[in-house]
Amino acid sequence: MADLAAMLPTGASATRIDLVLVAGMVEPGSRVLDVGCGDGALLRLLREGRNVDARGIEISQSGVNECVARGLSVIQGDADTDLADYPDDAFDYVILSQTLQATRRPRVVLEHMLRIGRHAIVSFPNFGHWKVRARLAFGGRMPVTENLPVSWYETPNIHFCTISDFIDLVNAIGARIERVVALDAGGKQMRFAMPWWVWNLFGEQAVFVLTRKP
Numbered sequence: 001m002a003d004l005a006a007m008l009p010t011g012a013s014a015t016r017i018d019l020v021l022v023a024g025m026v027e028p029g030s031r032v033l034d035v036g037c038g039d040g041a042l043l044r045l046l047r048e049g050r051n052v053d054a055r056g057i058e059i060s061q062s063g064v065n066e067c068v069a070r071g072l073s074v075i076q077g078d079a080d081t082d083l084a085d086y087p088d089d090a091f092d093y094v095i096l097s098q099t100l101q102a103t104r105r106p107r108v109v110l111e112h113m114l115r116i117g118r119h120a121i122v123s124f125p126n127f128g129h130w131k132v133r134a135r136l137a138f139g140g141r142m143p144v145t146e147n148l149p150v151s152w153y154e155t156p157n158i159h160f161c162t163i164s165d166f167i168d169l170v171n172a173i174g175a176r177i178e179r180v181v182a183l184d185a186g187g188k189q190m191r192f193a194m195p196w197w198v199w200n201l202f203g204e205q206a207v208f209v210l211t212r213k214p
Contacts, residue, residue, distance in 0.1 A: 017183065017187035018097065018098065018123045018183065018187075018205055018207055019041055019042045019045060019097065020045070021123075021181060021183070021189075021207050022042060022095060022097055022121055022123060022207060023042060023045040023046055023049055023050055025093075025121055025179065025207070025209055026046060026050050026052060026092075026093050026095075026121075027050075027092065028050050028051050028052065029050075029051060029052060029053075030050070030052045030053070030091075030092035030093055031052070031053045031090070031091045031092045031093075032046055032052045032053065032054045032055065032091060032092065032093045032094075032095065033055050033056070033057065033086075033090070033091045033093070033094045033095070033116070033117065034046070034054065034055070034056040034057070034095045034097070035056075035057050035079045035083065035094060035095060035096045035099065035109075035113070036057070036058060036059065036079055036096060036097070036098075036099035036102070037056030037057065037058045037063070037067060037072075037074055038058060038060075038063050039063055039066045039067065040056065040063075040066060040067035040070050040072045040074065042095065042097055043055075043056050043067065043072045043073075043074070044070065044072065047072070054072070054073070055073045055074070055075075056072060056073065056074035056075075057074070057075055057076075057077040057079065057082065057083075058074055058075075058076060058077070059076065059077065059078050059079070060076075061076060064076045079096070079099065079103055079109050080103055080104045080105050080108070080109060083109060083112035083113065083116065084112060086112070086116040087116065088115055088116060089116065089117070089118065090116045090117070091116060091117040091118070092117065092118050092119065093117055093118070093119045093120075093121055094113040094114075094116055094117030094119070094120050094121070095120075095121045095122075096109070096110075096113060096120070096121070096122045096123075097121075097122075097123045098123055098124060098125065098205075099124075100122055100124045100159070100161070100166075101124055101125070101158070101159050101160055101161060102158065102159075103158075103159065104158065106159050106161075106169065107169060107172070107173060110122070110169065110170075110173060110175075110210075111173055113210075114173070114175055114210060114211070114212050118211065119178065119209055119210065119211055120175075120208075120209070120210040120211075121207065121208070121209050121210075122166075122207070122208045122210065123205060123206065123207040123208075124161065124166065124205065124206060125204065125205050126162055126163050126182070126199075126200065126203050126204060126205055126206055127160040127161060127162050127165075128162030128163060128164060128165075128200040128201065129201070129202065129203065129204050130201050130202060131185075162200055163182065163196065163199050163200040163203060163206050164196060164197075164200045166206070166208065167196065170208070170210060174212075174213055175210045175211065175212060175213065176210065176211050176212070176213045177208060177209070177210060178209040178210060178211050179208070179209040180206065180207065180208045180209070181206065181207045182194075182199040182202075182203030182205070182206045182207075183203060183204060183205050183206070183207075184202060184203065184204060185204050190202065190203055
């Protein structure tokens with residue numbers, strides 16, 4: 001994991017430590033699809049640190065261009081519509097990193113991820129964190145935080161959710177939680193023995209590994 005962390009850009013903030021965590025969850029040599037891969041930071045970690053067959057799909061042309069310039073295998077596409085074109089079990093892992101809240105149909109996207117991959121890895125900012133609650137309750141305005149840094153009228157996020165909300169979605173689609181990690185404000189992993197409500201209150205972001213139930 002230390003080698004993966006060293007591959008992050010100099011000065012990378014704790015908000016992207018989830019990339020190192022996600023990359024470390026992927027078995028070396030796997031077939032991986034990174035949905036909403038952005039500038040390809042995670043794809044690079046996977047390719048160079050885990051020796052995987054890493055491919056990406058990204059909605060923005062600028063992101064695709066940046067990935068291709070780095071020698072990454074990325075196509076332009078929309079998670080909400082284009083995942084339906086992939087065949088069943090095409091990948092070992094399908095990853096959605098900090099993108100779930102920006103999709104129009106989160107449930108459909110997650111169902112397709114579990115259809116085309118043996119594992120689905122999803123990371124997202126936790127809107128149930130106590131700072132978010134406090135700023136909304138006492139400030140009366142939509143919060144702006146390190147993990148939610150853009151004002152409400154400029155943010156690409158359209159479906160904010162909490163850790164508890166996501167667990168409800170997982171149960172609704174009949175998936176199985178294989179592993180879950182919550183990160184605090186410093187990017188450190190919270191203790192696994194803590195109950196869900198503690199993670200929901202103090203976890204700034206979460207990473208879930210899901211599989212289909214037998």
